[in-house]
Amino acid sequence: MDQIKHSLISLALLLMPFSVLAQGTRIEMPKNKYSIDQDVQLGREGAAEVKRQLPILPENSESDRYVEGVGRRLVAAIPAQFQQPKFNYTFDVVNARDINAFALPGGPMFVNRGMIEAANTEGEMAGVMAHEISHVVLRHGTANASKQQSAKAQLPAIGGAILGAIIGGGLGGVVAQTGQLGSGIFITKYSREYETQADIMGAQIMARAGYDPRDLANMFRTIEKESGGSSGGPEWLSTHPNPGNRYEKIEREAAALRINKSAGPPNSAEFSRVQAALRRMPPAQTMSEIAQRAPQRSPQQEQSSYPSGSRIEERVDYPSTSYRAYTSGNLFRVNIPSNWQQFGSQDSVTFAPRGGYGDYQGQNVFTHGAVAGVANAGSTNLQQATDRYIDSLLQGNGYLQQQGQYRSGNISGRRALSATLAGRSPVTGRNEIVEIYTTFLRNGSLFYLVNVAPQNEYRNYQPAFREMVRSIQLN
Numbered sequence: 001m002d003q004i005k006h007s008l009i010s011l012a013l014l015l016m017p018f019s020v021l022a023q024g025t026r027i028e029m030p031k032n033k034y035s036i037d038q039d040v041q042l043g044r045e046g047a048a049e050v051k052r053q054l055p056i057l058p059e060n061s062e063s064d065r066y067v068e069g070v071g072r073r074l075v076a077a078i079p080a081q082f083q084q085p086k087f088n089y090t091f092d093v094v095n096a097r098d099i100n101a102f103a104l105p106g107g108p109m110f111v112n113r114g115m116i117e118a119a120n121t122e123g124e125m126a127g128v129m130a131h132e133i134s135h136v137v138l139r140h141g142t143a144n145a146s147k148q149q150s151a152k153a154q155l156p157a158i159g160g161a162i163l164g165a166i167i168g169g170g171l172g173g174v175v176a177q178t179g180q181l182g183s184g185i186f187i188t189k190y191s192r193e194y195e196t197q198a199d200i201m202g203a204q205i206m207a208r209a210g211y212d213p214r215d216l217a218n219m220f221r222t223i224e225k226e227s228g229g230s231s232g233g234p235e236w237l238s239t240h241p242n243p244g245n246r247y248e249k250i251e252r253e254a255a256a257l258r259i260n261k262s263a264g265p266p267n268s269a270e271f272s273r274v275q276a277a278l279r280r281m282p283p284a285q286t287m288s289e290i291a292q293r294a295p296q297r298s299p300q301q302e303q304s305s306y307p308s309g310s311r312i313e314e315r316v317d318y319p320s321t322s323y324r325a326y327t328s329g330n331l332f333r334v335n336i337p338s339n340w341q342q343f344g345s346q347d348s349v350t351f352a353p354r355g356g357y358g359d360y361q362g363q364n365v366f367t368h369g370a371v372a373g374v375a376n377a378g379s380t381n382l383q384q385a386t387d388r389y390i391d392s393l394l395q396g397n398g399y400l401q402q403q404g405q406y407r408s409g410n411i412s413g414r415r416a417l418s419a420t421l422a423g424r425s426p427v428t429g430r431n432e433i434v435e436i437y438t439t440f441l442r443n444g445s446l447f448y449l450v451n452v453a454p455q456n457e458y459r460n461y462q463p464a465f466r467e468m469v470r471s472i473q474l475n
Contacts, residue, residue: 027197043105368461
């Protein structure tokens with residue numbers, strides 16, 4: 001009887017799917033305050049901005065189709081427990097020389113031409129892509145934002161921060177120069193913990209997709225070798241730092257995994273054809289050269305983030321009683337106190353007095369002033385769109401609570417809603433009042449104005465806030 005039981009158990013093990021037999025190291029999802037829908041929104045808006053700023057190789061070109069095919073193969077190999085049906089994985093090739101690649105929340109991925117040309121095999125290129133997919137799968141972008149307990153963590157600003165963090169020095173120069181991704185942009189690195197997670201999951205995805213996970217470690221060495229002589233250093237590794245014993249950890253993980261032979265071998269012939277086709281093209285520009293040729297900002301977009309050394313001060317000057325007009329491209333015009341400065345882009349600009357803005361726990365925040373901008377509405381119903389925007393605001397500002405119901409009003413001749421939030425600011429330690437105004441633009445986007453001041457000073461700011469609401473002109 002025991003022999004029969006043993007045989008049945010052995011047979012059951014043989015019949016278990018490959019994914020169960022070769023799970024590898026168990027990975028826990030990081031804590032995240034943001035919703036799946038917010039990841040998708042950030043990725044969609046960020047990808048649109050990247051395509052406006054960078055030279056993307058034509059869709060359906062040989063290289064685009066090839067990278068898309070490798071990407072689909074890897075996405076199909078994501079472990080079932082980490083699949084997100086709402087994520088939309090897309091793959092584009094950037095005509096840039098730097099050895100770099102990046103992925104945005106929700107799935108959009110961009111692979112530099114320089115990365116494809118530098119890889120020795122399809123497996124090495126797939127290793128970078130699997131690593132980037134792992135950052136998306138584990139939602140590391142918004143998990144990083146969740147760690148920040150700062151005030152005013154607006155969703156558009158978080159989008160700029162994530163994009164800057166993932167792309168690093170290369171596209172970071174473009175973002176800083178053109179100021180198109182919203183206020184609060186800053187450059188950072190993934191933590192060692194997140195890098196280790198992406199290495200481990202990347203190896204698992206590769207094995208499930210039929211690639212040798214050791215090619216991921218090989219690609220790290222290729223990047224270091226190819227970039228070693230450049231003045232900028234290894235671009236991709238600048239935002240994906242070595243978490244320590246990287247190669248050894250990947251090798252150990254690879255030894256515990258079985259490559260799924262049924263997925264088929266790498267397409268070495270097509271990889272070679274695409275590499276050769278790319279090398280026949282005119283030399284690609286570097287990210288720095290792309291940045292230098294990017295459209296210049298207007299004087300009113302002089303800062304995409306707060307100046308170095310800016311800090312929150314206990315005493316902040318009250319708003320001036322004189323005003324100047326601020327025009328945000330073809331989006332909106334508003335009067336602001338003459339002693340306030342502006343930071344950001346056309347889509348999201350912060351107005352604040354000196355001492356009312358600065359760094360707090362690694363992120364740009366403001367305690368006095370306003371932010372105006374445009375967001376994806378997500379609904380044709382104004383209240384629902386406003387609910388969505390406020391929910392995104394509260395995700396990063398958990399100390400705030402909505403006070404009462406919406407109030408109806410008018411902005412630039414259009415129906416508008418307003419709401420009041422309040423709570424004790426972790427930055428100032430004082431109670432804070434936040435007034436939010438929303439209305440629709442003609443293209444269906446949501447325009448918002450958010451006014452902020454400590455409760456004990458709010459009456460001194462009300463005249464300025466009222467003038468801003470009164471003077472808004474929407475195009």
